[in-house]
Every structure is written in structure tokens, then in C-alpha cells.
Amino acid sequence: MAKATAYISYGRLIVNGKSVLNFRKIGSFVGMVLRYLILIGISYVILYPLIVKFSSSIMTRTDIWDPSVLIIPKYPSWNNYKLALRFMEYPIAFWNSFKLAFSVSLLQLISCTLVGYGFARYRFFGNGFWFALVIFSLVIPPELILIPLYLNFRFFDLYGLMPLLAKISIFSKLPAEGFNLLGSAWPFILPAIFASGFRNGLYIYIMRQIFKGAPRELEEAAYVDGAGPFRTFFRVVLPGSVYGLVVVFLFSFVWMWNDFNLTSFYWPKGKLLPIMLNDLSRNVLGDQYLHAPVEASLVNNAGSFLLILPLLLIYAFLQRYFVESIERTGLVG
Amino acid sequence: MKRFRLTLRQRDNLYGYIFILPFVIGFILFVLAPVIQSIILSVTEVTVTSTGFTTTYIGFENYYFALRVHADFLRQLVEVMGIMLLNVFWIIVFSFFAALLLNQKFPGRLVFRIIFFLPVVMASGVILQLEIQDYMMAIIGEQVVENYAVIDPQVMAAFLMRLQVPEKFMEYIAMAVDGIASIVNSSGIQILIFLAGLQSISPSLYEASQVEGATGWENFWLITLPMVSPLILTNIIYTIIDFFISTSNSLIQLIRDTTTQGAGFGVSAAMSWIYFAAICVVLGIVYLIFNRLVFYHD
Structure with a gap:
């Protein structure tokens, strides 16, 4: 009788000349299971609050105190949404928020793209210095300049120019102490035009990296054909970097749409969604809102969902750009 | 008519500055001017009147008040630093790990990527x-x-x-x-940056190492990690900044409350400057430590 042989070679257990076990296959199978377990676990962490938020937004009081109800309410109702829609003045607030976020992010996109291109393609004197200032503007805490900016927008006189201008006859109608720009969209629009709004340093950085990674040959061809720098930029460079533009626009739109920090400071009475949401439970419940945490929470959840719903829809449409952009543009240089 | 011609260097200077002009103006008006005003505010007492605001110079009293008199400021500053260190460490580890997972090819990758970037969209x-x-x-x-x-x-x-x-x-x-939950929810952008870095590693490196008989483990330590190490530094710095300037940060809330209902503009400006100095120190130390460890490809 032949002796039974068993040995391991190339990751296989071989008994009597036959491969019985393939360790590599087992290993990759275990790896796959582990990977899915981890991914699903993390997805659960991300999605769970969303699910709870949504389910409790369609709950009623009885469901909350019913211990058998965890996620799916027994008496679902849209009542919280009706309240939230009415007291947030949703259509008006939505339109105002949209106008603000859209115009600000469009302006930021234009200015940051131009600036990013300048940094990426032209070796002008002081390039490194100005780019260091871009990073500086990103690093300083907004609180540091918030107060002076607040005062400047409250008494906006073009940094001392206006009193001088007012002496000239055509401008004599200008108020000498300056305009009050608070309570309007101007404190957001003006910095956006000049690429110095909230986190604009990040957008400049992203656009610069994108243009640096793009091939120069197309632009050189355009120059040879007689196009000037601006024509080249708009006709040749921009169409080639659509993915990057979408990502920057999406970032900037989302941050402006959700922003409560600056809007509550510059425009506290504005009918914008984050501000209306912050006051929602107080408006719905009147003076009682502190003593009725359940009702407040229910209606707040509905309101929060109404705030992020448009973003979720936009993300659903643009996620292809978002997820793929990394591969196409090479955000990193 | 004689045509006006520029040398290459003049052309670069001219168009370079035309392109970055918006930032130059914006920086002077909306960053530099407020920064200078904020320095001035931090050494003065501010009174708002109907036609503007007046300031009286009081020296370093505001700084003294913030550091020595204010009950909470110093304690919160130290606390925020501690929380920051903990958060940054876990966010970097998690986002790198997540990027490695999402970078592999497997069925359902797109769905997971969409879910992982969801927090970026919803952060409010x-x-x-x-x-x-x-x-x-x-x-x-x-x-x-x-x-x-x-x-x-x-x-x-x-x-x-x-x-x-x-x-x-x-x-x-x-x-x-x-x-x-909070770590997962604040890692969206870091995952994005790491993922971009992983994508940009040339596959030929891995092919070459495979020919030499390297294992996946060795590939990770000798190729993947060094190649993305500049991004680890970028991400650490981004995370620190993101944490420091986020509104959920209790110190930012404290500074803001001081502005609107507490000791006033001057003190809160002084607090902001102390805070900014602390951030700069942290960023400087982090940069010095990690820049030695980073491998630059070119």
C-alpha cells in the first residue's frame, strides 16, 4: 500500500497528489466576508441616524412611548411634516435659501476657478507668497475675523472710501456713515465674488491641483492657433475640467445651504431654511417648547429632513461626478 | 501701429496677476483688513453707537481678562486640544482604512462609496x-x-x-x-483625499513588486504607505483645521457667546487671537514631526 502523502505547496494542501484545500481561495473568501462585514457595519453607523430621524419624524406621541415600536411606527402620520412645512414657511424659505446658495456658490466657483488657474499655470512673481496667503485664509478661525467683518458690514463704507466719495457731488446721496448690509445677501455675495468666502481657500487649492494635473499640450495648441489666455481658458481648459467644477460647486452649495454659523450672524431674521429650522420648535409650540421635548423633537426631526432632502436629491443626481471625480482629476498632486 | 509685445516673463506676471486678482482684492478687503482690525479690537474696549463704533485703547487687559479672569476659557482651551488630538488620530486611521477598502474592486463598491461620502453632504x-x-x-x-x-x-x-x-x-x-459615529461622520473629505492618492499610485509599481515576489503585506508597507504619506500630512492638517474652526467646537461657541452677550467685542477678539496662536503652535509641531516621516516621490 502506497504511503499517504500530504504536503503544502503554493498555498494548497495536497493529499495523495490531489489538491484538497486551497488556502489562498479560503483566505480571499474570508477577506471578502470580513470586508463586507466592516463596510456594512460602517454604512449602518452612517445610515442609522438618518433612518431613526425619518422614522421618528412620521411618528406620533403614542408611538414614542410604546416600547414595542422601535423603527416602524404603528400610527404613522405626516402631521409633523405639515407642521414643519407651515411654520418653516417652507416654500419661501426654500426659494430664499436656494437663491442664496446658488448665487454664492456660482460666484465662488467662477472666482476660485480663475484664481486656481492663475496659480497653476503662470509663474508670476510672488506666486508662492500669494498661495501661502490662500492657505493662511483657510487656517484662520472664522471667529477671528467675524467681529470686524460684522462691524464692516454693519457700517459698510468701502473701508473709508465712502465719506470721501460723498464729498463729490454725484455721490452726495451716499450716506456718510455707510450702508447697513446686514440682513441681506451682500455679506455672502461680496466675499464670494472675491474668492474669499467661507472655505474658499480649499476650493482654490482643489482647482489649482486639478489644473496642475491637466496636460498643457491642449493649451499650447490653442496658443499656437492664436487664442489669447482668456479664450484658451474658457474654450479649452474649462470644458476639460467639468468633474472638478462639479465637485467644487457641490461642496460650496452644500456648505452655503446648510450654513447656520454665518447666516445666523449676518442675517438672523432672514427667511432661510437653517434659521427657520432653528426656531421651528419654538414657533410651533410657543412658550412651551422647553417643557415638551417629545413634541419638539418630533417636529425638529421632520424639519431636519426637509432641510437635507433637497441635498440628498442633488447628491443622488451628481454622485457620479462626486465619486468618479477623484479618479479623473487626480485631486492630489 | 507698432504692436506691443511682452516677454514670456512679463506675460506670466501680467496674466498671472489678472487671474488671481479676485483673490488679491478679496484677501485685502475680507481677510487682511479684518485681521488688522481684530488685532486693534483685541487691545481696545469697543462701544457700539448709532453712527458707528468707538474704541478706547486699554492695552493687554483683554488678554489678561480672557486668560486669568474668565472662568471657563482656559479650561475649555485645554479640553478642546485634548479632544482634538484624540479625534485627529482616529479620523486619520479610520479614513485611511476606509479608503483602502473602497479602493479595492468588488461588487457593490459604488453603493458603499455613495454612503461613505453622504456625511459630507449632510453635515449641517x-x-x-x-x-x-x-x-x-x-x-x-x-x-x-x-x-x-x-x-x-x-x-x-x-x-x-x-x-x-x-x-x-x-x-x-x-x-x-x-x-x-462622530468620527465616521467627519471623515468624508479625508476618505476622498486618501482615495484620490491611492488612485494616483502607478500600477506599474505593484506589478514590479509582484514580479519580485513581494506579498500584499510588504506592498502595503513599502509602496502604498510611503506613496500616500504626503496625504497623511495633508489630511492631519486638514482635520486639525476642520476641527478647530467647526461650529460644534465648544470653544468657538464660547467665543461667540462672549461676543453677543458676554464681555464684548474686545475680549472675544483677544480670545480668538489666543486660540489662533494655539492652533498655529499645534500645526507647527505637527508639521515638524510629520514632515520628517513623509516620503516625497519627486
């Missing part, structure tokens, strides 16, 4: 604030843990105590576990 200051105030959800959360959790955290803690695990270490783990 006002919702966060509402959640902090939300008593009901806190109660429900406790109920769920009591009734449905497989391992009761308290039992778990008692068990670890029995094993004589050092208490400091346990606290650290407990904080990390408590913070998983």
Missing part, C-alpha cells in the same frame, strides 16, 4: 445643534441600549476592570467607541 451646523438639545432622542437611545444591545457597555466596563485593564486606557477606548 443647525441639525447638529438641534441634536445636542434633543432630550427625546437621548432617552430613546438609552432605551435601545438597555433592551437590545448584545453587550451592555456597563457590564463590559466592569468586566474589563476585573481584568485589571488600566483605567486610563479603558477611558480612552470608551471615548473612542462613543465617538465612532
Whole structure:
């Protein structure tokens, strides 16, 4: 009788000349299971609050105190949404928020793209210095300049120019102490035009990296054909970097749409969604809102969902750009 | 007519400055001017009048007030630093790990990528604030843990105590576990940056190492990690900044409350400057430590 042989070679257990076990296959199978377990676990962490938020937004009081109800309410109702829609003045607030976020992010996109291109393609004197200032503007805490900016927008006189201008006859109608720009969209629009709004340093950085990674040959061809720098930029460079533009626009739109920090400071009475949401439970419940945490929470959840719903829809449409952009543009240089 | 011609260098200077002109103006008007004003404010006492505001110079009294008199500021500053170190460490580890996972090819990758970037879209200051105030959800959360959790955290803690695990270490783990949700939710952009870095590593490097007979483990330590190490530095710095300037940060809230209802503009400007100095110190130290470890490809 032949002796039974068993040995391991190339990751296989071989008994009597036959491969019985393939360790590599087992290993990759275990790896796959582990990977899915981890991914699903993390997805659960991300999605769970969303699910709870949504389910409790369609709950009623009885469901909350019913211990058998965890996620799916027994008496679902849209009542919280009706309240939230009415007291947030949703259509008006939505339109105002949209106008603000859209115009600000469009302006930021234009200015940051131009600036990013300048940094990426032209070796002008002081390039490194100005780019260091871009990073500086990103690093300083907004609180540091918030107060002076607040005062400047409250008494906006073009940094001392206006009193001088007012002496000239055509401008004599200008108020000498300056305009009050608070309570309007101007404190957001003006910095956006000049690429110095909230986190604009990040957008400049992203656009610069994108243009640096793009091939120069197309632009050189355009120059040879007689196009000037601006024509080249708009006709040749921009169409080639659509993915990057979408990502920057999406970032900037989302941050402006959700922003409560600056809007509550510059425009506290504005009918914008984050501000209306912050006051929602107080408006719905009147003076009682502190003593009725359940009702407040229910209606707040509905309101929060109404705030992020448009973003979720936009993300659903643009996620292809978002997820793929990394591969196409090479955000990193 | 004689045509006006520029040398290459003049052309670069001219068009370069035309392109970055918006930033130059914006920086001077909306960053530099406020920064200077804020320095001035921090050494003055501000009174707002109907036609503007007047300031009186009081020297370093505001700084003295913030550091020595104010009951909370210094304590919170130290606390925020501690939380920051913990958060940054876990966010970097998690986002790198997540990027490695999402970079592999497997069915359903797109779905997971969409879910992982979802927090970037949903991050909203006002919702966060509402959640902090939300008593009901806190109660429900406790109920769920009591009734449905497989391992009761308290039992778990008692068990670890029995094993004589050092208490400091346990606290650290407990904080990390408590913070998983917040770490996952603030890692979106870092994952994006790491993923971009992983994508940009040339496949030929891996092919060459495979020919040489390297294992996946060796590939990770000798190719992947060095190649993305500049991004680890970028991400650490981004995370620190993101944490420091986020509105959920308790110190930012404190500074803001001081502005609107507390000791006034001057003191809050002084606080902001102390805070900014602290950030700069932290960033400087981090940069010095990690820049030595980073491998630059070119």
C-alpha cells in the first residue's frame, strides 16, 4: 500500500497528489466576508441616524412611548411634516435659501476657478507668497475675523472710501456713515465674488491641483492657433475640467445651504431654511417648547429632513461626478 | 501701429496677476483688513453707537481678562486640544482604512462609496445643534441600549476592570467607541483625499513588486504607505483645521457667546487671537514631526 502523502505547496494542501484545500481561495473568501462585514457595519453607523430621524419624524406621541415600536411606527402620520412645512414657511424659505446658495456658490466657483488657474499655470512673481496667503485664509478661525467683518458690514463704507466719495457731488446721496448690509445677501455675495468666502481657500487649492494635473499640450495648441489666455481658458481648459467644477460647486452649495454659523450672524431674521429650522420648535409650540421635548423633537426631526432632502436629491443626481471625480482629476498632486 | 509685445516673463506676471486678482482684492478687503482690525479690537474696549463704533485703547487687559479672569476659557482651551488630538488620530486611521477598502474592486463598491461620502453632504451646523438639545432622542437611545444591545457597555466596563485593564486606557477606548459615529461622520473629505492618492499610485509599481515576489503585506508597507504619506500630512492638517474652526467646537461657541452677550467685542477678539496662536503652535509641531516621516516621490 502506497504511503499517504500530504504536503503544502503554493498555498494548497495536497493529499495523495490531489489538491484538497486551497488556502489562498479560503483566505480571499474570508477577506471578502470580513470586508463586507466592516463596510456594512460602517454604512449602518452612517445610515442609522438618518433612518431613526425619518422614522421618528412620521411618528406620533403614542408611538414614542410604546416600547414595542422601535423603527416602524404603528400610527404613522405626516402631521409633523405639515407642521414643519407651515411654520418653516417652507416654500419661501426654500426659494430664499436656494437663491442664496446658488448665487454664492456660482460666484465662488467662477472666482476660485480663475484664481486656481492663475496659480497653476503662470509663474508670476510672488506666486508662492500669494498661495501661502490662500492657505493662511483657510487656517484662520472664522471667529477671528467675524467681529470686524460684522462691524464692516454693519457700517459698510468701502473701508473709508465712502465719506470721501460723498464729498463729490454725484455721490452726495451716499450716506456718510455707510450702508447697513446686514440682513441681506451682500455679506455672502461680496466675499464670494472675491474668492474669499467661507472655505474658499480649499476650493482654490482643489482647482489649482486639478489644473496642475491637466496636460498643457491642449493649451499650447490653442496658443499656437492664436487664442489669447482668456479664450484658451474658457474654450479649452474649462470644458476639460467639468468633474472638478462639479465637485467644487457641490461642496460650496452644500456648505452655503446648510450654513447656520454665518447666516445666523449676518442675517438672523432672514427667511432661510437653517434659521427657520432653528426656531421651528419654538414657533410651533410657543412658550412651551422647553417643557415638551417629545413634541419638539418630533417636529425638529421632520424639519431636519426637509432641510437635507433637497441635498440628498442633488447628491443622488451628481454622485457620479462626486465619486468618479477623484479618479479623473487626480485631486492630489 | 507698432504692436506691443511682452516677454514670456512679463506675460506670466501680467496674466498671472489678472487671474488671481479676485483673490488679491478679496484677501485685502475680507481677510487682511479684518485681521488688522481684530488685532486693534483685541487691545481696545469697543462701544457700539448709532453712527458707528468707538474704541478706547486699554492695552493687554483683554488678554489678561480672557486668560486669568474668565472662568471657563482656559479650561475649555485645554479640553478642546485634548479632544482634538484624540479625534485627529482616529479620523486619520479610520479614513485611511476606509479608503483602502473602497479602493479595492468588488461588487457593490459604488453603493458603499455613495454612503461613505453622504456625511459630507449632510453635515449641517443647525441639525447638529438641534441634536445636542434633543432630550427625546437621548432617552430613546438609552432605551435601545438597555433592551437590545448584545453587550451592555456597563457590564463590559466592569468586566474589563476585573481584568485589571488600566483605567486610563479603558477611558480612552470608551471615548473612542462613543465617538465612532462622530468620527465616521467627519471623515468624508479625508476618505476622498486618501482615495484620490491611492488612485494616483502607478500600477506599474505593484506589478514590479509582484514580479519580485513581494506579498500584499510588504506592498502595503513599502509602496502604498510611503506613496500616500504626503496625504497623511495633508489630511492631519486638514482635520486639525476642520476641527478647530467647526461650529460644534465648544470653544468657538464660547467665543461667540462672549461676543453677543458676554464681555464684548474686545475680549472675544483677544480670545480668538489666543486660540489662533494655539492652533498655529499645534500645526507647527505637527508639521515638524510629520514632515520628517513623509516620503516625497519627486
